Amino acid sequence: MKRYLLLQIVILIVLFSTDFSQAGYRETFEKEFMLSPWSIAKGETSACIQCHTSDDMGPEMHEITRQWKDSWHAKNNISCHDCHGGAPEDASMSMMHQRGFKGSPQDSDIPEFCGSCHIAILDNYLKSGHGKTFCDAAEGPSCVTCHGSHNIQQANMDIINEQLCSQCHTYERAKEMKQALFIVENKLSSVEESLAHLQMLGINVDDQEKSFFRTHLEFRALFHSIDVEAVRVKSSDYTQKLEIIESKIDDSFNKLAYRRNFSAYLFLLFIGLSIVVFLLSKSYEQK
Ligand code: HEC
Ligand code: HEC
Ligand code: HEC
Ligand code: HEC
Ligand code: HEC
Structure with a gap:
């Protein structure tokens, strides 16, 4: 009896634990390539920030640090010296050109x-x-x-607004650009949501995430060409790429449903079998 129970438990563990993914591609990428080379280790104090927030400094200086603290750069460990250069670990030398200080x-x-x-x-x-x-x-x-x-x-399409974009020309072209970006931007958010959902359910989506991440980056740099025609042409390319990723995501959802049904089926089968074995062994003992 014990052996059957053990076997069932082992099989169930195997069934439920397959395909659980590791940390997402994006996190790994950011850790390895985006952040580490530039920033001082977390927890270390920066002489730049200490001195620039000291009492000797005027309100404009305090304001700069306050704004930076709320920024997306600060959240991603990009500090004063990552942009301005200099030596954040050494208060007396930190703004020396010899230490790489670039100034404003x-x-x-x-x-x-x-x-x-x-x-x-x-x-x-x-x-x-x-x-x-x-x-x-x-x-x-x-x-x-x-x-x-x-x-x-973090950047998004809200940056394209009449107040900013009509300073130097009419808002018309800016609006056309916004429309061209809109379709892909919407698809990007829906794919991102589905990927997050799958990951939460423990499905390995590394491949889809990789191609999604690449498409996302390429697309989001595109605005800066301010070439409305090019954005329109590329938008249909990206929509196609995203549709391929979406169909793979649908596959994963289908597989997930299938695996759930199948596990439930096996589970019931094993319960049934063990009842039969139990009854058989009972009737064998009685003989
Ligand atoms: C001991 C105090 C002190 C430290 C440490 C310090 N600063 Fe400054 N910083 C100042 C003062 C005072 C000024 C304004 C007077 C000036 O322009 O020299 C200034 C000005 C600046 C400016 C504007 C310069 C310009 O060209 O207009 C930048 C940029 C700057 N600091 C960045 C940094 C960075 C980055 C670090 C760290 C690597 C740093 N500071 C460390 C005191 C400091
Ligand atoms: C993302 C890059 C970036 C980071 C991070 C950054 N700065 Fe700057 N900083 C700039 C730019 C760009 C300017 C040029 C002036 C402008 O356009 O505002 C500047 C200008 C300045 C100036 C001169 C302001 C003036 O009015 O002349 C000071 C002082 C300064 N930064 C200090 C700091 C300090 C202190 C930190 C960290 C708390 C910091 N910066 C972080 C990009 C950055
Ligand atoms: C030392 C490298 C570095 C410098 C210099 C730098 N950035 Fe960044 N920036 C980053 C990193 C890292 C991130 C966070 C990762 C990300 O979101 O792409 C980021 C994020 C951003 C974002 C948000 C991106 C998003 O996901 O929506 C914008 C916008 C941005 N930076 C603009 C600027 C501007 C403008 C300057 C110059 C004033 C600048 N950066 C200078 C490294 C840098
Ligand atoms: C005319 C306004 C404008 C100018 C100039 C501009 N940007 Fe942008 N930027 C935007 C808009 C709008 C978006 C959002 C596009 C989107 O959501 O598709 C954006 C997005 C970004 C992003 C996020 C995209 C990503 O890949 O994550 C970064 C980073 C960025 N800009 C940095 C820069 C840098 C660096 C420069 C200068 C070389 C610059 N921008 C010049 C308006 C501008
Ligand atoms: C500081 C001035 C300035 C601001 C602010 C500005 N632009 Fe421009 N923009 C220009 C100039 C100058 C040109 C003309 C370049 C040329 O002749 O092709 C231009 C051209 C364009 C074009 C191409 C027009 C065409 O006919 O091909 C687009 C699209 C555009 N801008 C979008 C934007 C958007 C979107 C914003 C706001 C996020 C913005 N601009 C903000 C100065 C500006």
Whole structure:
């Protein structure tokens, strides 16, 4: 009897534990490539922040640190020295040029300043009407015109609004751009939700996540080309790519339902069998 019970337990454990995924691709990617090289270890204090928030500093300086603390960069461990350079561990030397301190960027240097990390975006921006006008004629928006500098938040389409985008031209073209982005943006959120749901259920979605992540990054750099026609053409490409990912996600949901039914079926089968074995052994003992 004991042996049958043990066998059942082992089989059930195997059935329920297959396909449980490890940490998501995105987290791993960010840990390995995005954050570690730039930042001082968590918990270490930065001399930049200590001195810039000391009583000797005027209110504008305090305001800069306050804004940075609420920013998406701060949440992702991108600190003062990651943008401005310098030595955050050494208060007396921290703003020396010999220690890599770059100071505050000149207006004209801002695209390169931000683009040292956001490479694909810089590339699209420099080729765009915005980038060209900014570099050639010192007009046109730079990164900080649209994103700010110390209070930068996660980007989304709400940045495209009449107040910002009608400063230099009519809002019409901006609105067309927003419409072109809208369809893909919506699909991206629905795929992201499904992936998160599957992951919560313990399904391995690494492959889908990888292609989703790649598509997402490519797509989100695209805005900076400000080329409405190109965005329209690419949008249909991305919609197709996302539909392929979606159909794989549907497969996973179907498999999941099947596996659940199948496990329940096996479970009942084993219960049935053990009752039979139990009854047989009883009747054998009685003989
Ligand atoms: C011991 C105090 C102290 C420390 C440490 C310190 N700063 Fe400063 N920082 C100042 C003062 C004072 C000013 C304003 C006067 C000036 O421009 O020199 C300033 C100005 C700046 C400016 C503006 C300079 C410009 O070109 O307009 C930047 C950017 C800056 N600090 C970044 C940093 C960074 C990044 C670190 C850490 C690597 C850091 N600071 C560490 C005191 C400090
Ligand atoms: C994402 C990159 C980034 C980070 C992180 C960052 N800065 Fe800056 N900082 C800039 C840019 C860009 C400017 C140029 C001026 C502007 O456009 O606001 C600037 C300007 C400054 C200035 C000069 C302000 C002026 O009015 O001349 C100071 C001082 C400064 N930063 C301090 C800091 C301190 C202190 C931190 C950390 C708490 C910090 N920065 C973090 C990008 C950054
Ligand atoms: C004319 C305004 C504008 C300018 C100029 C601009 N951006 Fe953006 N940026 C946006 C908008 C709008 C989005 C959101 C696009 C979307 O949701 O599809 C965005 C998205 C982003 C993102 C998020 C995309 C991702 O891949 O996660 C980053 C990072 C970014 N911008 C950095 C930059 C940098 C760096 C520069 C300068 C080289 C810059 N931006 C110039 C408006 C601008
Ligand atoms: C030292 C590298 C570095 C520099 C320099 C830098 N960033 Fe970032 N930025 C990051 C990282 C890391 C993230 C967080 C990961 C992510 O969300 O993509 C981020 C996130 C962002 C986001 C939000 C992206 C999203 O997911 O919606 C925007 C917008 C952005 N940065 C704009 C800028 C602008 C504008 C500048 C220049 C003022 C700048 N960054 C300078 C590394 C950097
Ligand atoms: C600081 C001024 C400035 C701001 C702010 C600005 N733009 Fe522009 N924009 C320009 C200039 C200059 C051009 C013209 C480049 C050219 O001649 O092709 C342009 C061109 C464009 C074009 C291409 C127009 C065409 O006919 O091909 C689009 C699309 C666009 N901007 C969208 C936006 C959006 C969206 C925003 C807000 C997030 C924005 N712009 C904010 C200066 C600005």
